[in-house]
Amino acid sequence: MTTSSDEPKVPGALAALTELGRDRVKRPTPMELDHGLNLLFARVAAGRSRRRGLVRWSLVGAMAVLSTLVILRVKSVAIKASSVSVPALAYHIDGGTVLDGGYLRESGHAGMNLRFSEGTAFEFMPGTRGRLRAVSPDGARVAIDNGRVSFSVTPSSERHWFVEAGPFVVTVKGTVFLVSWDPSSERFELSLRQGSVVVSGPVAGGGQSLLAGQRLVVNLSRGETLITEDGLEQAVVEPVSTPAASNLTPAAPQPSMAQATPARLPPSTAHAPSAAGATEGGERRWVQALASGHWDRILEEVERTGVDGVLNGASSEELFALADAARYRRRVDLARAALLAERRRFPNSPRAVDAIFLLGRVEESRDGGAVRAVALFDEYLARAPAGGYAAEALGRKMILTKQSGGVAEARSIAEEYLKRFPKGSYVGSARALLRVP
Amino acid sequence: MTTRRSQASLALVVGQNRRGTGDSDLLQGLVAGEVWAISETWHRFAPMVVMMAERCLGSRSEAEDICQEVFHRVLRKVKTLRDPSCLRSFIYSFAVRVVRNALRRRKLLNWLSFEDPESLVDMHWRTLDFESRDLLRRFHILLDRLGPRDRLVFTLRRMESMTVEEIASYLRISESTVKRSMTHATDRLSHWMHADPCLSGLVDGFRSTQ
Numbered sequence: 001m002t003t004s005s006d007e008p009k010v011p012g013a014l015a016a017l018t019e020l021g022r023d024r025v026k027r028p029t030p031m032e033l034d035h036g037l038n039l040l041f042a043r044v045a046a047g048r049s050r051r052r053g054l055v056r057w058s059l060v061g062a063m064a065v066l067s068t069l070v071i072l073r074v075k076s077v078a079i080k081a082s083s084v085s086v087p088a089l090a091y092h093i094d095g096g097t098v099l100d101g102g103y104l105r106e107s108g109h110a111g112m113n114l115r116f117s118e119g120t121a122f123e124f125m126p127g128t129r130g131r132l133r134a135v136s137p138d139g140a141r142v143a144i145d146n147g148r149v150s151f152s153v154t155p156s157s158e159r160h161w162f163v164e165a166g167p168f169v170v171t172v173k174g175t176v177f178l179v180s181w182d183p184s185s186e187r188f189e190l191s192l193r194q195g196s197v198v199v200s201g202p203v204a205g206g207g208q209s210l211l212a213g214q215r216l217v218v219n220l221s222r223g224e225t226l227i228t229e230d231g232l233e234q235a236v237v238e239p240v241s242t243p244a245a246s247n248l249t250p251a252a253p254q255p256s257m258a259q260a261t262p263a264r265l266p267p268s269t270a271h272a273p274s275a276a277g278a279t280e281g282g283e284r285r286w287v288q289a290l291a292s293g294h295w296d297r298i299l300e301e302v303e304r305t306g307v308d309g310v311l312n313g314a315s316s317e318e319l320f321a322l323a324d325a326a327r328y329r330r331r332v333d334l335a336r337a338a339l340l341a342e343r344r345r346f347p348n349s350p351r352a353v354d355a356i357f358l359l360g361r362v363e364e365s366r367d368g369g370a371v372r373a374v375a376l377f378d379e380y381l382a383r384a385p386a387g388g389y390a391a392e393a394l395g396r397k398m399i400l401t402k403q404s405g406g407v408a409e410a411r412s413i414a415e416e417y418l419k420r421f422p423k424g425s426y427v428g429s430a431r432a433l434l435r436v437p
Numbered sequence: 438m439t440t441r442r443s444q445a446s447l448a449l450v451v452g453q454n455r456r457g458t459g460d461s462d463l464l465q466g467l468v469a470g471e472v473w474a475i476s477e478t479w480h481r482f483a484p485m486v487v488m489m490a491e492r493c494l495g496s497r498s499e500a501e502d503i504c505q506e507v508f509h510r511v512l513r514k515v516k517t518l519r520d521p522s523c524l525r526s527f528i529y530s531f532a533v534r535v536v537r538n539a540l541r542r543r544k545l546l547n548w549l550s551f552e553d554p555e556s557l558v559d560m561h562w563r564t565l566d567f568e569s570r571d572l573l574r575r576f577h578i579l580l581d582r583l584g585p586r587d588r589l590v591f592t593l594r595r596m597e598s599m600t601v602e603e604i605a606s607y608l609r610i611s612e613s614t615v616k617r618s619m620t621h622a623t624d625r626l627s628h629w630m631h632a633d634p635c636l637s638g639l640v641d642g643f644r645s646t647q
Contacts, residue, residue: 040505
């Protein structure tokens with residue numbers, strides 16, 4: 001980009017943020033483009049049909065034209081059908097029906113079986129919702145809205161099968177596998193019994209090939225991708241991230257929150273920086289260190305001087321800086337201790353309210369901390385109903401409630417979320433929850 | 438048991454590779470309402486429109502809606518385009534104006550609403566960690582405080598790397614107005630960021646890790 005001489009100089013921080021906002025945007029995938037094009041065609045066709053309707057009513061001779069078009073169309077289809085080398089696919093459904101738009105409706109409670117004429121079979125488990133997006137002589141595309149589906153695809157070099165599950169697309173040749181997708185917890189799972197598949201979507205590296213015997217579990221809400229083999233957890237747990245996102249994370253290796261080793265808090269032996277040196281710029285030094293990304297420097301200083309002393313003597317600013325540094329370094333226990341100290345020692349400060357939400361996030365990542373996390377999110381929502389983290393707090397509460405108490409309990413929270421934050425980031429999960437019968 | 442023969446959609450079937458088709462042939466095809474021309478125009482220009490709209494609005498789903506609206510308008514008005522070499526700018530100018538209308542509409546709704554809107558909701562957030570999401574959300578809250586024109590000018594200039602002349606042309610305003618808007622937006626954003634040490638600190642932290 002050329003910058004003219006009379007253009008305002010953009011400060012470094014603003015330029016970096018702008019760059020981040022620019023680089024975060026990704027090019028639409030071919031699948032998204034195809035989907036958008038179909039919508040455009042449908043829209044154009046709808047406009048045309050309206051115009052055609054007007055003409056039909058106003059002109060007497062239009063019927064003759066339409067008849068001619070129909071004849072031509074039939075002839076065209078007949079010619080094409082005779083020239084197609086691959087036989088068309090026919091299918092039948094046991095236990096359900098196909099409604100308009102390809103929606104698969106279960107007749108009873110025993111699931112559905114979708115069988116194609118060339119031998120491929122899809123088995124929808126009871127309660128599973130999905131759509132038959134397209135069927136062509138080359139194969140089919142099926143979407144799972146919610147639930148589990150077992151696939152047995154007959155190998156063929158001429159046919160291509162695609163399975164969509166949330167943001168994931170499984171490209172199949174000939175194989176046997178099981179896919180499940182839970183939109184409310186944003187959990188995707190694929191167990192491959194035979195053959196190979198490629199999973200694309202928000203998995204590490206943009207695409208993941210799987211071989212027979214492997215199982216892929218992606219938990220978007222936790223940012224984890226897990227591959228297991230023959231029942232053993234061999235593969236890595238790695239954060240789900242885009243290249244742009246990975247640029248933003250600290251360079252040092254970071255275990256996930258769920259796996260983070262609890263920080264060992266050394267015994268208190270010395271006083272906090274503020275207790276000794278608030279006037280010596282300790283507070284400012286930590287804020288600057290945090291701003292410069294020197295989180296380890298803060299943590300080392302805390303461990304050197306003693307955690308208890310810091311928690312009891314540090315200023316509000318320092319405690320928040322410490323909590324941030326600990327969170328960024330996944331030192332869950334230390335972050336929790338700093339936030340608790342913030343609440344205990346500065347209960348009336350604005351930061352104390354934010355600390356409640358952040359404590360909830362920390363609790364959520366601890367084993368068995370879901371109940372405490374929900375209570376903290378409730379407290380935050382009560383004290384700051386329009387706060388900066390309100391939408392996030394209610395969304396997390398909804399997810400945790402669904403996990404612990406089931407869909408019925410979470411439904412009212414989902415309704416409240418949609419009402420209060422119709423554009424919030426948990427809208428998709430809330431709608432999915434409400435769709436569950 | 439029901440048996441149905443497939444009704445394969447022909448919408449996406451392109452008989453031959455048209456990727457090398459020139460703008461002139463493409464324009465003729467569009468004017469004639471040819472399916473291949475619509476498909477090729479979409480694949481050639483839709484990514485550009487979606488990405489631009491997403492950067493301006495901070496929402497992927499809104500950007501996709503904008504893209505539909507832009508191409509619908511383009512297909513309706515394409516007969517008025519005389520110079521095939523201007524097809525790209527023709528589409529871009531529609532896109533910029535539709536985005537501007539969306540920003541104005543959003544501002545108006547915000548003014549009428551009793552609650553602050555949720556900013557930047559679905560920019561593929563699930564791929565970002567919590568701190569990064571927080572950072573970008575704060576940035577878009579600041580952008581939401583700008584007027585529609587200032588925000589659009591700032592975004593087109595800084596994120597889309599457009600020239601002042603291009604922005605003036607697409608928005609149908611003078612170049613001096615573009616420069617004034619740019620200065621105004623930059624000053625206000627800098628001021629707001631300076632007043633939020635947490636935000637500027639986080640940004641500096643991330644910059645130092647890159």
